[in-house]
Amino acid sequence: MTDIAIRFEGAGKTYPDGTTAVEALDLEIPRGSLTVFVGPSGCGKTTSLRMINRMVEPTSGTVTVEGRDVTSVPAHELRRSMGYVMQQSGLLPHRTVVDNIATVPRLNGVPRRQARERARELLATVGLDASLAGRYPAQLSGGQQQRVGVARALAADPPVLLMDEPFSAVDPVVRQDLQRELLDLQQRLHRTIVFVTHDIDEAVLLGNRVAVFAEGGRLAQYATPEELLRAPADDFVADFVGRDRGFRSLTFVPAHDLPLHPVAVVRPDGAEGVVGPGSVPAGGWVLQVDDDGAPRGWLRPGAGGAPLVGGTLHRPGGSLRSALDAALSSPSGLAVAVDDAGRAVGVLRATEIVAAVERERQAQPSGTAAP
Numbered sequence: 576m577t578d579i580a581i582r583f584e585g586a587g588k589t590y591p592d593g594t595t596a597v598e599a600l601d602l603e604i605p606r607g608s609l610t611v612f613v614g615p616s617g618c619g620k621t622t623s624l625r626m627i628n629r630m631v632e633p634t635s636g637t638v639t640v641e642g643r644d645v646t647s648v649p650a651h652e653l654r655r656s657m658g659y660v661m662q663q664s665g666l667l668p669h670r671t672v673v674d675n676i677a678t679v680p681r682l683n684g685v686p687r688r689q690a691r692e693r694a695r696e697l698l699a700t701v702g703l704d705a706s707l708a709g710r711y712p713a714q715l716s717g718g719q720q721q722r723v724g725v726a727r728a729l730a731a732d733p734p735v736l737l738m739d740e741p742f743s744a745v746d747p748v749v750r751q752d753l754q755r756e757l758l759d760l761q762q763r764l765h766r767t768i769v770f771v772t773h774d775i776d777e778a779v780l781l782g783n784r785v786a787v788f789a790e791g792g793r794l795a796q797y798a799t800p801e802e803l804l805r806a807p808a809d810d811f812v813a814d815f816v817g818r819d820r821g822f823r824s825l826t827f828v829p830a831h832d833l834p835l836h837p838v839a840v841v842r843p844d845g846a847e848g849v850v851g852p853g854s855v856p857a858g859g860w861v862l863q864v865d866d867d868g869a870p871r872g873w874l875r876p877g878a879g880g881a882p883l884v885g886g887t888l889h890r891p892g893g894s895l896r897s898a899l900d901a902a903l904s905s906p907s908g909l910a911v912a913v914d915d916a917g918r919a920v921g922v923l924r925a926t927e928i929v930a931a932v933e934r935e936r937q938a939q940p941s942g943t944a945a946p
């Protein structure tokens with residue numbers, strides 16, 4: 576068995592009216608990876624996704640799943656072996672949440688009780704309270720409905736999960752929750768997930784690999800998010816990946832070798848001290864911390880005036896992007912580093928972060944050649 580779960584080989588779709596939705600597509604999707612299809616509207620993402628479960632039949636080439644040409648597998652059998660999540664959750668309105676989730680296992684012959692039991696477990700897996708089990712879809716929020724949609728897709732325990740803009744109809748805060756939960760879920764379950772979105776930020780956040788589609792169903796680039804940001808294949812991809820891509824690419828660079836410097840701190844009871852290695856000269860910026868040592872704000876040199884709101888924090892395992900942001904958003908220009916418990920452990924200097932950014936740039940094969 577190879578490590579490729581899904582393979583498109585010259586797979587294309589041209590409709591009878593002459594519209595080419597997907598040009599001959601060559602793409603290999605590794606097993607257990609989360610692969611994102613991204614691109615502007617109408618560029619063939621959904622069509623490509625649907626060629627995997629035969630909702631759309633290719634007019635040229637082949638699509639194979641686990642080595643089998645999908646056209647050799649009866650469509651209903653194929654679809655039951657894959658989870659499918661859509662933009663509108665597609666729940667059956669007259670069935671309760673638990674019965675919606677149990678739909679496919681029931682079709683596969685799992686006894687009702689067992690299917691419902693599993694459905695209740697899945698509710699918890701997708702972060703929903705058990706009390707929602709007996710509700711009908713209309714009695715749920717949009718975000719809850721999408722979670723039920725994900726639970727339903729997982730119910731038959733499919734190795735492949737197809738997700739077509741599953742989070743695009745919910746508000747941005749709920750969307751962030753759903754994205755985080757999907758990443759958590761994937762860390763535990765390691766499914767082969769193909770995820771369609773038109774949002775490049777979502778693609779970069781979620782994807783192990785990202786396929787960027789262009790007009791006319793052409794695959795413009797297939798790469799890791801890091802490569803996409805650092806080395807877009809052409810102007811179309813560069814444009815689509817968008818502004819700040821240089822800065823955003825720092826998300827993928829760990830900041831582990833930045834030197835940590837000491838900083839003066841003051842606690843709520845007025846006790847003064849220093850955190851970090853070594854000592855600090857008097858008269859500099861002072862970091863206010865709470866009783867647990869978590870940062871609360873900054874006092875200007877000379878101690879006058881009200882404390883200033885602190886910047887973002889650099890957490891363990893953080894990236895160069897988070898380090899730089901922590902420095903740039905801090906009134907003192909010093910990035911506060913915290914430990915896993917959120918206690919200040921020292922500060923990082925902007926100049927040293929920028930030097931690390933430059934070292935990173937020099938080390939990249941495309942770094943010096945980038946336009």
Ligand SMILES: Nc1ncnc2c1ncn2[C@@H]1O[C@H](COP(=O)(O)OP(=O)(O)OP(=O)(O)O)[C@@H](O)[C@H]1O
Nearest residue numbers: 590592594596615616617618619620621622623773
């Ligand atoms: N049944 C059909 N007959 C003719 N053309 C079609 C048909 N279905 C889709 N198309 C066309 O195929 C192209 C690709 O459509 P597709 O839905 O795959 O795009 P998409 O990238 O998923 O777009 P969106 O982000 O808007 O959902 C579009 O130009 C669309 O109009």
